[in-house]
Each structure stands twice: as structure tokens, then as C-alpha cells.
Amino acid sequence: MTIDNSDYRDSGLEFAPDFLIGSATAAYQIEGAVHADGRGPSIWDTFSHTPGRIVDGDTGDVADDHYHRLESDLDLMASLGLEAYRFSIAWPRIQPLGSGEPNAAGLDFYSRLVDGLLARGIRPIATLYHWDLPQALEDRGGWTNRETAYRFAEYARIVGEALGDRVATWTTLNEPWCSAYLGYGSGAHAPGRTEPLAALQAVHHLNLAHGLATRALRAVVGNDPEFSVTLNFHVLRGDDASSPEAVRRIDALANRAFTGPLLRGEYPADLLEDTAAITDWSFVLEGDLDTIRQPIDFLGVNYYSTATVRMWDGTAPRQNADGHKDVGGSPWPGSTDVEFLVQEGPYTAMGWNIAPDGLEELLVSLHEQFPATPLVITENGAAFDDEVVDGAVHDAERVDYLRRHFTAAHRAIARGVDLRGYLVWSLLDNFEWGYGFSKRFGIVHVDYGTQERTVKDSGAWVAELIGSRRIPG
Numbered sequence: 001m002t003i004d005n006s007d008y009r010d011s012g013l014e015f016a017p018d019f020l021i022g023s024a025t026a027a028y029q030i031e032g033a034v035h036a037d038g039r040g041p042s043i044w045d046t047f048s049h050t051p052g053r054i055v056d057g058d059t060g061d062v063a064d065d066h067y068h069r070l071e072s073d074l075d076l077m078a079s080l081g082l083e084a085y086r087f088s089i090a091w092p093r094i095q096p097l098g099s100g101e102p103n104a105a106g107l108d109f110y111s112r113l114v115d116g117l118l119a120r121g122i123r124p125i126a127t128l129y130h131w132d133l134p135q136a137l138e139d140r141g142g143w144t145n146r147e148t149a150y151r152f153a154e155y156a157r158i159v160g161e162a163l164g165d166r167v168a169t170w171t172t173l174n175e176p177w178c179s180a181y182l183g184y185g186s187g188a189h190a191p192g193r194t195e196p197l198a199a200l201q202a203v204h205h206l207n208l209a210h211g212l213a214t215r216a217l218r219a220v221v222g223n224d225p226e227f228s229v230t231l232n233f234h235v236l237r238g239d240d241a242s243s244p245e246a247v248r249r250i251d252a253l254a255n256r257a258f259t260g261p262l263l264r265g266e267y268p269a270d271l272l273e274d275t276a277a278i279t280d281w282s283f284v285l286e287g288d289l290d291t292i293r294q295p296i297d298f299l300g301v302n303y304y305s306t307a308t309v310r311m312w313d314g315t316a317p318r319q320n321a322d323g324h325k326d327v328g329g330s331p332w333p334g335s336t337d338v339e340f341l342v343q344e345g346p347y348t349a350m351g352w353n354i355a356p357d358g359l360e361e362l363l364v365s366l367h368e369q370f371p372a373t374p375l376v377i378t379e380n381g382a383a384f385d386d387e388v389v390d391g392a393v394h395d396a397e398r399v400d401y402l403r404r405h406f407t408a409a410h411r412a413i414a415r416g417v418d419l420r421g422y423l424v425w426s427l428l429d430n431f432e433w434g435y436g437f438s439k440r441f442g443i444v445h446v447d448y449g450t451q452e453r454t455v456k457d458s459g460a461w462v463a464e465l466i467g468s469r470r471i472p473g
């Protein structure tokens with residue numbers, strides 16, 4: 001008899017003691033306190049306060065009020081037994097106008113966070129940029145302006161000088177794909193611009209910012225930390241004879257536009273060709289590619305679902321199910337004739353298809369492409385419409401999602417992938433960007449009226465996994 005475990009619901013699989021299991025958040029999504037202690041405005045403050053941009057008009061003004069609840073949230077992390085916590089630092093707390101002297105009160109908040117983590121035996125993983133660009137820099141062109149990359153390196157140095165004796169792992173950027181293409185191409189994210197050229201300039205200046213910041217950090221931090229960058233990969237499937245071309249195009253724009261320069265020191269030739277009608281890429285200056293390709297200790301991998309693509313033949317309206325909010329502009333400069341097909345369910349509350357096999361496939365593929373680069377899953381998780389009933393949240397679908405994706409990760413390790421850890425998105429329900437508070441990703445429920453935290457069944461499941469090192473049955 002053969003056992004069919006194609007559903008990825010294995011149980012009892014064991015993770016090695018040094019495989020890091022934890023959870024992740026981002027500053028604007030949880031902190032609130034947007035005017036506290038000298039914080040300046042970011043592009044997400046401006047964007048969320050612009051009518052029509054966010055579902056229900058939500059903003060991050062209060063969010064989870066984490067800024068004022070630091071100690072109790074740290075205790076919550078400890079109660080779950082988290083081994084690592086990935087958080088982001090809000091640039092506008094450190095440099096309210098994006099340049100110049102650091103704001104001591106802003107640095108102090110993150111210093112207390114890092115100390116609080118260390119005191120509880122939790123490894124701090126700090127992301128420097130999870131999308132909250134100081135508005136003052138956007139006013140000067142944002143990521144379309146090369147100068148922003150230099151400002152980012154200055155900010156990295158400041159943070160490195162303040163926290164570099166204690167932070168275990170540095171991540172420069174979270175998902176530059178979103179910053180560039182959703183921020184400047186589709187307009188679904190801040191700053192909400194819809195300019196194909198601007199999106200490609202942003203791609204390059206973000207890559208450059210990673211290189212400059214990694215260099216700047218290395219020069220000042222003293223505790224031999226890890227350096228990394230986190231990308232959101234598009235795992236692509238085909239549907240008909242035109243699909244290989246569509247897969248190649250989207251792989252170039254979404255994946256290789258980043259892995260190429262970051263890990264190989266080059267932009268893919270086919271990317272340059274596909275986008276030639278928009279730009280000759282003359283904003284890539286001599287020496288940039290050497291600056292961008294800095295040694296890193298691991299590549300951060302964010303994964304949620306797959307995408308199925310083919311070339312649009314124009315006979316029916318173009319399908320656009322790429323998983324991103326459709327607000328009019330395109331996040332696919334030069335490839336707006338690629339169609340994204342509705343995929344088979346089941347789906348999460350985001351409408352994203354649940355496909356743990358995509359995670360296994362992605363990890364194996366990255367390992368094959370970059371055998372010398374270890375991997376960490378820096379985000380994976382799911383939104384569902386949770387409810388608190390009698391003080392509990394029985395989020396069986398999220399538990400199932402996590403069980404299947406941890407199984408996928410385990411299978412990838414068994415196939416030889418050098419996967420070092422897994423951080424569940426997210427610790428807390430939070431401000432889910434354009435969807436506001438309508439989507440709950442937390443393993444801990446947040447009541448936005450009272451700020452009460454309730455550990456969901458999935459939170460208890462993660463705690464059990466960490467405690468036993470085995471995927472609970």
C-alpha cells in the first residue's frame with residue numbers, strides 16, 4: 001500500500017535544534033503612535049489618510065498600539081516560546097525627515113525592544129525597511145531618486161551604531177518587489193504612483209540601497225551579525241502553449257530583477273529587452289552592480305501562494321488574478337499582456353490559493369539556483385475571518401495552513417535545501433496595507449476596540465511546535 005501524502009498533512013516531522021522558529025511583524029502594521037516622540041510622517045501615513053486608498057478608510061494611526069504595549073507584547077512572545085522575532089524599524093522614527101541627525105527617542109524604542117527580546121532569550125531579526133519611507137524623501141522623488149539610496153545607507157549606519165552591538169540579524173529590505181511595483185507601478189501601495197518607468201527606477205534604487213546599506217552596516221556593527229535581504233517570490237505555473245513565455249517574463253520582472261543583481265551582480269538580459277520600450281536602464285551607473293552584490297548570510301524568502309500565467313490573446317477581457325489589489329495601474333511594466341488566471345482553491349481570506357507544494361518547489365529551486373546561499377522563510381502565514389468565541393479563537397484553517405507549509409519546508413530540507421528557519425506571518429493581527437484591518441493574519445487575535453490580545457489555536461500550535469520540535473499531529 002502506498003501512502004498518499006500529497007496533501008502535505010504529515011505529522012511528527014522533526015526539526016533540528018538549530019532550526020529557528022519564530023514570528024514576524026512590521027512597524028507601520030502594528031506600532032501606531034504615529035506622532036509619538038518626534039516620529040515624522042511616512043508615505044504610508046499620507047497614503048492611508050488619502051480617501052479611497054484603504055478599505056474602510058483604515059490607517060495605522062493606532063494599529064495594535066504596540067509602541068505603548070512593548071513590555072506586554074514581549075511577554076506574549078516569550079509565552080509562545082518564540083526563538084526569533086522579526087520586526088522592522090520605522091525610518092521616520094529614526095530620521096523624521098529622512099536625513100540628518102538621529103532622533104534619540106526613536107532609537108530608544110528599538111533599543112528597548114532589542115534588549116527586551118534578548119532578556120527573554122529571543123533572537124532579534126531587524127528589518128531596516130518595511131515600506132515606510134519618510135514622506136520628506138518621497139517629496140524629492142522617493143525611490144525614483146538615486147539620492148534615496150544614499151539616504152538609506154546613512155540611516156542604516158545610524159541604526160547600526162545604535163543597535164549593532166545587540167542585533168543578531170539584519171535584513172535591509174522587505175519585499176522590494178512591493179515597494180517598486182505596487183508603490184510606483186500599480187498604485188496599490190504607497191506612494192500610489194502609476195508610472196512604469198518610475199517602477200523600474202525604483203527597482204534599481206532599492207537594489208542599490210541594499211548594497212550601500214549592507215556596506216555601511218558592516219563598517220559599524222561590532223558583533224559579527226548575519227546580513228540578509230527578504231524577497232517575495234512569484235512561484236509561477238503555466239496553463240497553455242503561451243505560458244512558458246509568460247512565465248519567463250514574470251520571472252524576470254518579479255524574481256530575477258532582484259536575485260540577478262543581488263546575488264549574481266547583473267540584471268538579466270531578457271529583463272532589459274522586455275522593458276526596452278520603457279527605459280534603456282541608463283540609471284544603472286558604473287560600479288552599481290558591484291555595490292549591489294554584497295555577501296549575505298542568507299536570503300529571506302516570503303511565500304504565500306502561487307500564480308498561473310499565460311500570454312493574453314486579446315479575445316476576452318484580460319484576467320488579472322495576480323493576488324494584488326487592482327486599483328487601475330499595472331505592476332508589470334513592459335508585460336501588461338501577461339494574463340494571471342484564477343487558480344484552483346481552497347483560498348485564504350485574501351483570495352490567495354493554498355499551495356504548500358509551491359513553497360517546497362520554490363525552496364528547492366532557489367537552492368538549485370544559488371547553492372551557496374542559505375535560506376530562511378521570513379514570512380509565511382494566512383488570513384482568515386477569525387472570531388473570538390468564549391475567549392478562544394479556533395482558527396483550524398490557519399493551523400492546517402501552517403501544518404502543511406511547515407511540512408513543505410521539512411520536505412525541502414530533506415531534499416537538501418539549506419533552510420535555516422521559519423518565521424510565521426504574523427505575531428499579531430494588524431494593518432494589512434490596502435486592506436486595512438479587514439484581514440487578520442495573526443497567530444494572536446487583536447481586538448482593535450480594546451487592544452486585548454487573545455492567543456489563537458494557531459498560536460498555541462506554533463508554541464507546541466517550538467517546544468517539541470515536531471509538527472504537531
Ligand code: FCB
Pocket residue numbers: 026029174175178232302379425432433441
Ligand atoms: C507581505 C508583507 C507583509 C504582510 C504579508 C501578508 O507581502 O511583507 O507586511 O502584509 O504580505
